[in-house]
Amino acid sequence: xxxxxxxxxxxxxxxxxxxxxxxxxxxxxxxxxxxxxxxxxxxxxxxxxxxxxxxxxxxxxxxxxxxxxxxxxxxxxxxxxxxxxxxxxxxxxxxxxxxxxxxxxxxxxxxxxxxxxxxxxxxxxxxxxxxxxxxxxxxxxxxxxxxxxxxxxxxxxxxxxxxxxxxxxxxxxxxxxxx
Amino acid sequence: xxxxxxxxxxxxxxxxxxxxxxxxxxxxxxxxxxxxxxxxxxxxxxxxxxxxxxxxxxxxxxxxxxxxxxxxxxxxxxxxxxxxxxxxxxxxxxxxxxxxxxxxxxxxxxxxxxxxxxxxxxxxxxxxxxxxxxxxxxxxxxxxxxxxxxxxxxxxxxxxxxxxxxxxxxxxxxxxxxxxxxxxxxxxxxxxxxxxxxxxxxxxxxxxxxxxxxxxxxxxxxxxxxxxxxxxxxxxxxxxxxxxxxxxxxxxxxxxxxxxxxxxxxxxxxxxxxxxxxxxxxxxxxxxxxxxxxxxxxxxxxxxxxxxxxxxxxxxxxxxxxxxxxxxxxxxxxxxxxxxxxxxxxxxxxxxxxxxxxxxxxxxxxxxxxxxxxxxxxxxxxxxx
Numbered sequence: 001x002x003x004x005x006x007x008x009x010x011x012x013x014x015x016x017x018x019x020x021x022x023x024x025x026x027x028x029x030x031x032x033x034x035x036x037x038x039x040x041x042x043x044x045x046x047x048x049x050x051x052x053x054x055x056x057x058x059x060x061x062x063x064x065x066x067x068x069x070x071x072x073x074x075x076x077x078x079x080x081x082x083x084x085x086x087x088x089x090x091x092x093x094x095x096x097x098x099x100x101x102x103x104x105x106x107x108x109x110x111x112x113x114x115x116x117x118x119x120x121x122x123x124x125x126x127x128x129x130x131x132x133x134x135x136x137x138x139x140x141x142x143x144x145x146x147x148x149x150x151x152x153x154x155x156x157x158x159x160x161x162x163x164x165x166x167x168x169x170x171x172x173x174x175x176x177x178x179x
Numbered sequence: 180x181x182x183x184x185x186x187x188x189x190x191x192x193x194x195x196x197x198x199x200x201x202x203x204x205x206x207x208x209x210x211x212x213x214x215x216x217x218x219x220x221x222x223x224x225x226x227x228x229x230x231x232x233x234x235x236x237x238x239x240x241x242x243x244x245x246x247x248x249x250x251x252x253x254x255x256x257x258x259x260x261x262x263x264x265x266x267x268x269x270x271x272x273x274x275x276x277x278x279x280x281x282x283x284x285x286x287x288x289x290x291x292x293x294x295x296x297x298x299x300x301x302x303x304x305x306x307x308x309x310x311x312x313x314x315x316x317x318x319x320x321x322x323x324x325x326x327x328x329x330x331x332x333x334x335x336x337x338x339x340x341x342x343x344x345x346x347x348x349x350x351x352x353x354x355x356x357x358x359x360x361x362x363x364x365x366x367x368x369x370x371x372x373x374x375x376x377x378x379x380x381x382x383x384x385x386x387x388x389x390x391x392x393x394x395x396x397x398x399x400x401x402x403x404x405x406x407x408x409x410x411x412x413x414x415x416x417x418x419x420x421x422x423x424x425x426x427x428x429x430x431x432x433x434x435x436x437x438x439x440x441x442x443x444x445x446x447x448x449x450x451x452x453x454x455x456x457x458x459x460x461x462x463x464x465x466x467x468x469x470x471x472x473x474x475x476x477x478x479x480x481x482x483x484x485x486x487x488x489x490x491x492x493x494x495x496x497x498x499x500x501x502x503x504x505x506x507x508x509x510x511x512x513x514x515x516x517x518x519x520x521x522x523x524x525x526x527x528x529x530x531x532x533x534x535x536x537x538x539x540x541x542x543x544x545x546x547x548x549x550x551x552x553x554x555x556x557x558x559x560x561x562x563x564x
Binding site: 036 | 548
């Protein structure tokens with residue numbers, strides 16, 4: 001088993017945190033995982049991406065080439081991070097921000113991630129957790145139990161309920177997309 | 180078996196944990212990308228173990244405080260990146276000549292000057308060897324994984340204490356910022372701590388730089404009753420400056436000798452699938468991670484390729500590289516710079532086999548596919564394919 005993910009967006013959307021949580025969930029499920037990231041010198045804004053490799057074999061090269069799953073949460077990220085997708089890739093977009101993706105014939109699913117976060121949790125801040133729920137709901141790369149545990153281990157105290165709601169909303173988006 | 184916990188950890192954080200496990204009690208420094216998590220982590224962890232963290236006004240003072248803390252008897256370290264490493268060079272020279280144990284982590288970024296703060300590079304290889312002026316001998320080690328960040332930081336501290344020398348932990352953004360699985364002991368109490376040799380003679384008989392056959396003098400903590408003079412000037416056994424040519428020669432011979440006489444203790448390399456290899460890659464740090472995968476891909480195509488991964492960068496693994504050149508028909512050095520380590524590889528190979536360079540300096544690590552193409556190109560050139 002080996003799955004590769006690239007999560008791209010604007011600095012501040014929480015996608016590096018999302019990558020860390022996804023990798024931690026993989027460890028909880030007994031897999032090996034590597035998370036890496038790249039970002040510019042800016043503290044906020046600018047494009048940022050997190051990459052995650054989940055495998056049951058040792059992982060050496062830490063970057064992702066030809067991601068199996070690409071999540072893009074800004075148009076700039078879609079423009080920058082889809083270039084090495086293949087027809088076998090799956091591109092998940094946040095439909096609020098992304099219109100065009102040139103992803104070499106990859107399958108594309110548009111999800112209302114940020115608006116769902118605002119609707120369910122009252123803040124767009126939880127969009128990264130909604131997105132994680134959707135990615136895991138669609139790819140089944142880790143168990144929902146491990147993902148929930150990893151989210152709760154990582155988020156600030158007092159935000160557990162909102163994060164659980166965000167995850168559930170993400171799973172629901174995935175379930176709807178699957179129909 | 181000690182109790183352990185499994186977690187996802189960043190390389191820089193594993194350096195922090197390695198330092199705490201080794202008994203480091205002082206950190207002085209100035210945060211700089213991509214090493215900042217080390218300063219952040221030490222600021223959080225040191226107070227938990229009775230240590231002190233100091234954010235200094237600049238990079239030079241960062242190492243200055245570390246030297247002071249070490250003279251006071253504490254295991255001490257700092258971390259930086261290229262621009263700060265440049266600024267620290269004068270203090271590194273002082274630590275070499277005054278023989279003050281310390282660990283300096285350099286998480287490299289693209290240079291020169293402020294370069295590319297968040298992008299990987301291995302452009303400081305030669306600077307770790309020759310950054311400060313004058314002949315001098317330091318130890319430089321380079322980790323390739325998060326678990327190795329933990330163990331090699333402990334080793335860096337141990338080597339610094341044992342040989343009274345600055346030890347530079349040469350890292351890159353790849354290993355510093357990636358997160359992977361690590362299994363750490365719940366308690367570090369059972370991890371052996373290496374202590375520097377301290378004087379056993381009465382204070383009035385203490386000669387600060389008189390060494391036994393190990394060539395490493397015993398070091399007294401400041402404030403412990405032993406009085407001695409610390410100077411960057413060439414000095415004799417008393418520590419006071421001496422202008423005679425013989426003093427310079429004796430000092431240089433001992434400073435070099437204390438490292439080179441113990442090269443077998445200091446130099447470590449990892450050999451990966453070299454037993455039957457007819458072609459070898461030499462790569463270190465984050466760049467070596469590409470090589471493991473490229474070698475496995477090459478072997479799937481029937482090519483007998485292996486890797487020698489230097490864990491100790493300086494002193495140079497001369498015998499190891501020389502022996503490798505006798506057992507393979509070609510060597511490819513891969514580094515994330517325009518070609519630095521390869522200079523020493525060529526000198527050690529002495530023409531026994533062709534030495535190729537795969538230099539990469541475009542902000543990105545090489546992919547295994549890129550490296551496989553380089554391997555095949557080089558093997559063709561050498562008539563092995």
